[in-house]
Amino acid sequence: MTDKSPKVGFISLGCPKALVDSENILTQLRAEGYDLVADYDSADIVVVNTCGFIDDAIAESLDAIGEALNENGKVIVTGCLGAKGDIVQQQFPEVLAITGPHAQQDVMHAIHSHLPRPHDPFSDLVPKQGIKLTPQHYAYLKISEGCNHHCTFCIIPDLRGGLVSRPVTKVMQEAENLVNAGVKELLVISQDTSAYGVDVKYKNDFWRGQPIKTRMTELTTALVDFGIWIRLHYVYPYPHVDEVIPLMAEKKILPYLDIPFQHASQSVLKAMKRPANSENVLKRIEKWRDICPDITLRSTFIVGFPGETEQDFNLLVDFIDEAQLDRVGCFAYSEVEGARSNQLPDHVDEETKQDRLERFMTRQAVISADKLKQKVGTTLSVLVDGIEEDGTVIARSYADAPEIDGLVIVQPTEKANVGEFLDVTIINSDEHDLYAEISIGRH
Numbered sequence: 001m002t003d004k005s006p007k008v009g010f011i012s013l014g015c016p017k018a019l020v021d022s023e024n025i026l027t028q029l030r031a032e033g034y035d036l037v038a039d040y041d042s043a044d045i046v047v048v049n050t051c052g053f054i055d056d057a058i059a060e061s062l063d064a065i066g067e068a069l070n071e072n073g074k075v076i077v078t079g080c081l082g083a084k085g086d087i088v089q090q091q092f093p094e095v096l097a098i099t100g101p102h103a104q105q106d107v108m109h110a111i112h113s114h115l116p117r118p119h120d121p122f123s124d125l126v127p128k129q130g131i132k133l134t135p136q137h138y139a140y141l142k143i144s145e146g147c148n149h150h151c152t153f154c155i156i157p158d159l160r161g162g163l164v165s166r167p168v169t170k171v172m173q174e175a176e177n178l179v180n181a182g183v184k185e186l187l188v189i190s191q192d193t194s195a196y197g198v199d200v201k202y203k204n205d206f207w208r209g210q211p212i213k214t215r216m217t218e219l220t221t222a223l224v225d226f227g228i229w230i231r232l233h234y235v236y237p238y239p240h241v242d243e244v245i246p247l248m249a250e251k252k253i254l255p256y257l258d259i260p261f262q263h264a265s266q267s268v269l270k271a272m273k274r275p276a277n278s279e280n281v282l283k284r285i286e287k288w289r290d291i292c293p294d295i296t297l298r299s300t301f302i303v304g305f306p307g308e309t310e311q312d313f314n315l316l317v318d319f320i321d322e323a324q325l326d327r328v329g330c331f332a333y334s335e336v337e338g339a340r341s342n343q344l345p346d347h348v349d350e351e352t353k354q355d356r357l358e359r360f361m362t363r364q365a366v367i368s369a370d371k372l373k374q375k376v377g378t379t380l381s382v383l384v385d386g387i388e389e390d391g392t393v394i395a396r397s398y399a400d401a402p403e404i405d406g407l408v409i410v411q412p413t414e415k416a417n418v419g420e421f422l423d424v425t426i427i428n429s430d431e432h433d434l435y436a437e438i439s440i441g442r443h
């Protein structure tokens with residue numbers, strides 16, 4: 001790349017789905033011969049990929065746009081905030097272009113008009129796996145876009161449209177490219193992973209001459225052949241989720257399920273338009289643990305949803321007591337512009353919401369700490385994410401997804417390399433993390 005190449009600065013905010021959008025845009029930019037730079041001064045233009053989900057994310061996105069305008073002046077905005085009416089336009093009329101999420105071609109079009117692309121595309125400089133924002137040893141694999149559900153608190157289906165599944169062939173090809181590039185862990189993501197293929201009626205596609213159904217279980221089974229860690233995220237609790245538990249028990253995919261339950265009270269779940277039978281959920285969890293005792297369950301919940309009574313909240317606390325989930329995220333309900341839940345009666349006052357959030361998290365912290373304590377004395381295989389200056393190893397086990405879960409912090413050792421596996425013995429734990437020492441060596 002010569003110094004004459006047009007230079008693009010990129011700010012990527014938001015969830016892993018937005019991150020994948022950023023990676024796709026960066027990959028195309030690089031393929032077309034644009035240079036990617038990390039500072040405002042050398043950038044000819046700056047793209048800000050925004051998040052518009054909750055108030056804090058909106059504020060962070062608006063700050064980032066403001067900063068890019070101040071520091072550089074030529075700014076293109078994409079992502080979820082771009083799809084939310086004219087918030088960006090009103091606050092920053094000087095931005096050059098605004099698009100919604102998953103709008104790679106629109107972003108490229110805006111870049112082409114404000115910073116014309118060079119004549120000679122350096123496509124051979126782009127690695128097959130594309131440009132990744134994650135470390136070299138793990139990557140997100142997006143299998144579909146959009147969602148067919150209508151959870152009343154969520155505007156994602158309005159922003160990103162209905163479910164569109166990527167063809168199995170494309171997903172498998174991308175997975176293979178990533179594995180060949182050294183990726184050891186694939187994090188399967190989408191808005192609704194278990195709905196994969198619903199839009200194409202689970203039709204057969206082909207990979208290496210073999211038919212594979214466009215369906216979560218079949219795709220996951222095919223991914224097993226790559227022999228790396230496969231982790232499933234955003235799995236909506238459909239009945240057929242049960243089908244992947246045996247794959248976890250056989251250690252073919254990681255025994256880790258990220259399955260948002262959102263609440264446990266029937267009436268709140270009904271108001272959310274979510275599947276509403278927590279007794280069934282408890283029975284399913286029990287069954288999953290019978291089949292795969294090591295399974296790590298991560299879930300998210302919302303407290304203070306409109307109409308949530310103290311009794312509903314207590315039901316939720318009883319549920320988490322009984323479900324003994326390993327990892328839990330919880331949010332106090334906040335209004336999202338355009339969400340149908342805004343129109344529901346009996347909104348919970350802010351103080352009660354915060355109080356319930358605190359009570360919920362305090363209860364769950366005890367559960368999480370207990371669950372981690374049970375691992376003390378066991379041996380785990382961990383993937384090394386980083387090594388600190390004093391040699392302390394920052395790693396994760398099968399039970400820890402990057403960014404959202406805890407860590408396994410291993411005593412300094414010279415045997416560790418970033419992106420490699422290590423066998424460790426757990427010697428201590430706290431609410432979030434495990435502490436370990438190296439055991440029998442690498443594998």
Ligand code: SF4
Binds near residue numbers: 148150154192
């Ligand atoms: S399933 Fe997820 S993405 Fe789809 S509407 Fe519900 S919360 Fe939103």
